[in-house]
Amino acid sequence: MAEKIVIDARGSFCPGPLMELIAKLKSAQVGDELEVLSSDKGSATDIPEWIAKAGHQIVESREERGIWHITVRKMK
């Protein structure tokens, strides 16, 4: 059973939510789901853009009271 890893990147301007995700994905297992919490609206576009390039998968993307919750699955 793959585990879900939460990355709390709220308030992270540098390195930022996407860099935090890239770092955490490296040590995750194939099939793991990672949920990024971001206060940066840019995450709603730059995370899916990178996920598509890198060959992973977006599971869910939603905004809740100014915080974006973006869940991705490691595919390789």
Add this chain to the structure above:
Amino acid sequence: MKILIVGGGMGGTILGNNLARRLAQEIKASKVQLTMLSASDKHFYQPGLLYLAVGAMMPDELYRDQASLLEPGIDFHVDPVEEFLLDDNQVKTQSGTTYDYDILVIATGSRPYMEEIPGLAENAEMFYTEEGALKMLARLREFEGGRVVITVGVPHKCPMAPLEITFMLHDFFKERDILDKVELYYTYPIGRIHSLENVAKWATPEFDQLGIKYETFFNMKEIDGDNKILRSEEGSELEYDLLVTIPAHKGMEVVENQGLGQNGWIPIDRLRLNMEGRDNVFAIGDTTNLPISKAGSTAHFEAEALGENIASMVKIGQSVRDYDGKVFCFIEAGKNRATYASFDYLNPPDPKPPTRTVHWFKVAYNQLYWASARGLL
């Protein structure tokens, strides 16, 4: 009360001096014992390595005797910790000594993790150690032209380093009068040339003006050293003549091996800086898992907030402030110019155009740092 600081880098040293002054009376009355354990008798000014790699500083400018930087109230020992016995409020050291504590602060820093990428250690130059910076300087001095690829791992120490080394390499080759034979090719893991959007907006036209090429969404996968090819996770390939890397980092081995945090990053509360599940164990500087810059200034501002809180816990039994995520980074921009980025959890940076004044202040800060470590600046 026994306060134990593990680590004699920027964070540990600033915190120790801060506490020694705030708790001077309690230390004098033997109500507080303030101890620092470090792996070295030398204090190392890590930001100087960037300058060492291009011959702008010398190794002896990067070190001071650690004891000379510390307030007299600090009981300092060169005795690296080998075991953290958090349930017993103890650490065990290389010498076989056991240290008890009431409050523990872990400030052991981070280390470059070249082994993560196949072929990186054997084929790339990096400046995150003295040995690496000097080797890189030698390579730069003998380089006669070709494509120089700058490649970036995550997470890495000093978020401005990728831009800074690129600007500095441009100046270096210009001064050697071989710039027309050199192609600088910068890569970056996300979809712009720096993680800070405003910094990327400023730096992109600077790169364009200088003729520095760049490729974004580029995360290292492997290096084929025989054919001098760098491959990315995103599927692209780059040929290089000289490969310069800002490598991914990990926390220190003892932190990782003791299971205090994945990849050696200790999970902490972003406001109180205490380790998750522990009220009397704190971490500052690179060694935390906070989603903010791994930089000396982060350690500095965390140390000041934590110093105030630990002192108030001793004096009135409670903390008095939260760490607000403050970070301040100089950005060397080449041509003797620099700017800076200042930000916190709530406020993004808005870097101004680079100036010579800020560059010379940064050069001055390379010396003023020793006053900063003493807690005087």
